[in-house]
Amino acid sequence: MINKHKTAAMDVHRKNARKLRKSIIQFIVLILLALLLIKTLFNMDKYEEPDRAAWTGTDGFIAISYFGVGRSGTAKLVDKDQLKDQLEALYHQGYVTISQQDILDFYHEGKSLPEKALFLSFEDGRNDSSLFAQPLLERFNYKATFLSYANKVGNSERKFVQPKEMLKMTETGYWELGSNGYRLSYINVFDGGRPVHRREG
Known part of the structure; x- marks a missing residue:
């Protein structure tokens, strides 16, 4: 019985860890997309005039x-x-x-x-x-x-x-x-x- 509880707790822990990793990856992708959109809309890359x-x-x-x-x-x-x-x-x-x-x-x-x-x-x-x-x-x-x-x-x-x-x-x-x-x-x-x-x- 104790082993079943441990296995269930470990499964929940693994699921939570997977969800956390997935959420972090999605957050990073959203940040990158937002930066790309800002760069496109506001032309953040500007020509640097020579000396x-x-x-x-x-x-x-x-x-x-x-x-x-x-x-x-x-x-x-x-x-x-x-x-x-x-x-x-x-x-x-x-x-x-x-x-x-x-x-x-x-x-x-x-x-x-x-x-x-x-x-x-x-x-x-x-x-x-x-x-x-x-x-x-x-x-x-x-x-x-x-x-x-x-x-x-x-x-x-x-x-x-x-x-x-x-x-x-x-x-x-x-x-x-x-x-x-x-x-x-x-x-x-x-x-x-x-x-x-x-x-x-």
């Missing part, structure tokens, strides 16, 4: 422009893993991103740039470009220019980032906006490798 006073470079900069980023690569899109590898390599080699204003100041006022200066841009205004590039910009504290077409802003094509989303992107500090104009190619427009017409812009 421009420490810049001494006078040899210019390199510019890298991606047409777009996709989950998997295509003839036009770099895949998200390739983008990560490329930006990570640039970061470890000491490249520092510069803004549009930094370039203007370099050319017009003779201001210095980082010794390894990088102007980074993403063309075409695609949602997937901002989605896949944003975590990498945060990881490496990189700034990029997001270029879009004027005729894609404010229309119903949801594969392109719209003005409200663009505003949120710029608020993080990781993005600047630019425009490809109405079409990307202002001088020569090609169709299947053949020039279609010439237009001065």
Whole structure:
């Protein structure tokens, strides 16, 4: 009889211990979800501006422009893993991103740039470009220019980032906006490798 009471007490103790462990795990998961939600809603990750006073470079900069980023690569899109590898390599080699204003100041006022200066841009205004590039910009504290077409802003094509989303992107500090104009190619427009017409812009 005593053994039955001990066994029952041990079973209750085990059940209580399991419930406690389960409650702790659920609490931790809820905390993590709450932190993720707060980060998403309030953009807690902000770009940290570089110390421009420490810049001494006078040899210019390199510019890298991606047409777009996709989950998997295509003839036009770099895949998200390739983008990560490329930006990570640039970061470890000491490249520092510069803004549009930094370039203007370099050319017009003779201001210095980082010794390894990088102007980074993403063309075409695609949602997937901002989605896949944003975590990498945060990881490496990189700034990029997001270029879009004027005729894609404010229309119903949801594969392109719209003005409200663009505003949120710029608020993080990781993005600047630019425009490809109405079409990307202002001088020569090609169709299947053949020039279609010439237009001065």
